[in-house]
Amino acid sequence: xENVEQHPxxxxxxxxxxxxxxxxxxxxxxxxxxWYKQELGKRPQLIIDIRSNVGEKKDQxxxxxxxxxxxxxxxxxxxxxxxxxxxxxxxAAIDADGLTFGKGTHLIIQP
Amino acid sequence: DTAVSQTPxxxxxxxxxxxxxxxxxxxxxxxxxxxxxxxxxxxxxxxSYNNKELIINETVPNRFSPKSPDKAHLNLHIxxxxxxxxxxxxxxSSRLAAxxxxxxxxxxxxxxx
Numbered sequence: 001x002e003n004v005e006q007h008p009x010x011x012x013x014x015x016x017x018x019x020x021x022x023x024x025x026x027x028x029x030x031x032x033x034x035w036y037k038q039e040l041g042k043r044p045q046l047i048i049d050i051r052s053n054v055g056e057k058k059d060q061x062x063x064x065x066x067x068x069x070x071x072x073x074x075x076x077x078x079x080x081x082x083x084x085x086x087x088x089x090x091x092a093a094i095d096a097d098g099l100t101f102g103k104g105t106h107l108i109i110q111p
Numbered sequence: 112d113t114a115v116s117q118t119p120x121x122x123x124x125x126x127x128x129x130x131x132x133x134x135x136x137x138x139x140x141x142x143x144x145x146x147x148x149x150x151x152x153x154x155x156x157x158x159s160y161n162n163k164e165l166i167i168n169e170t171v172p173n174r175f176s177p178k179s180p181d182k183a184h185l186n187l188h189i190x191x192x193x194x195x196x197x198x199x200x201x202x203x204s205s206r207l208a209a210x211x212x213x214x215x216x217x218x219x220x221x222x223x224x
Contacts, residue, residue, distance in 0.1 A: 031210060032212075034212055034213075043201065043217050044154070044213075044215050087152055089154060098167050099156070099213060100156070101154040101155075103153050104152045104153070104154075
């Protein structure tokens with residue numbers, strides 16, 4: 001089955017700086033790569049996703065890049081703000097299979 | 112209206128008991144899932160149902176039994192609860208398949224004492 005590795009497990013950045021979280025996947029058949037944000041005590045919520053026919057996608061301060069050859073994808077958050085503090089999960093899916101999640105990155109925004 | 116709703120939100124019970132968690136979605140989605148989130152925040156898939164039919168059953172003890180009376184509902188019944196079952200259980204749904212993205216329920220925090 002699919003295996004998703006996520007790094008780092010904890011990331012601390014100064015407010016206003018950029019944050020980058022990286023994930024690798026094992027199954028080259030995976031074709032959908034979402035990112036979820038989970039605030040303390042709440043449900044994971046989809047923040048951005050990318051499909052295998054696209055190399056990059058951007059939504060305001062958030063961007064995701066995908067390198068199919070290397071089987072890795074990354075989340076980029078620019079101009080970080082205190083409300084960006086949360087646990088972020090990457091995931092990968094192959095059509096009807098369920099999402100396989102990475103182990104999460106605890107992002108801490110230092111004031 | 113809550114899109115994916117789970118009940119109860121909190122569940123504290125003794126070892127050996129049997130309990131159920133209910134999940135309902137009003138999004139018209141075809142596929143529903145149960146995930147377990149452990150104390151280290153790892154989200155692991157347990158079951159997936161598509162239009163009331165089981166399509167994924169990961170390595171889960173057979174004390175866990177999902178039931179889908181219709182495509183809007185996926186309940187989770189757990190027999191003979193153990194301390195290691197303590198976790199947050201999330202229900203989720205997706206249109207057609209996982210590669211359309213999930214909507215998660217608010218989670219059920221299960222504590223076995």
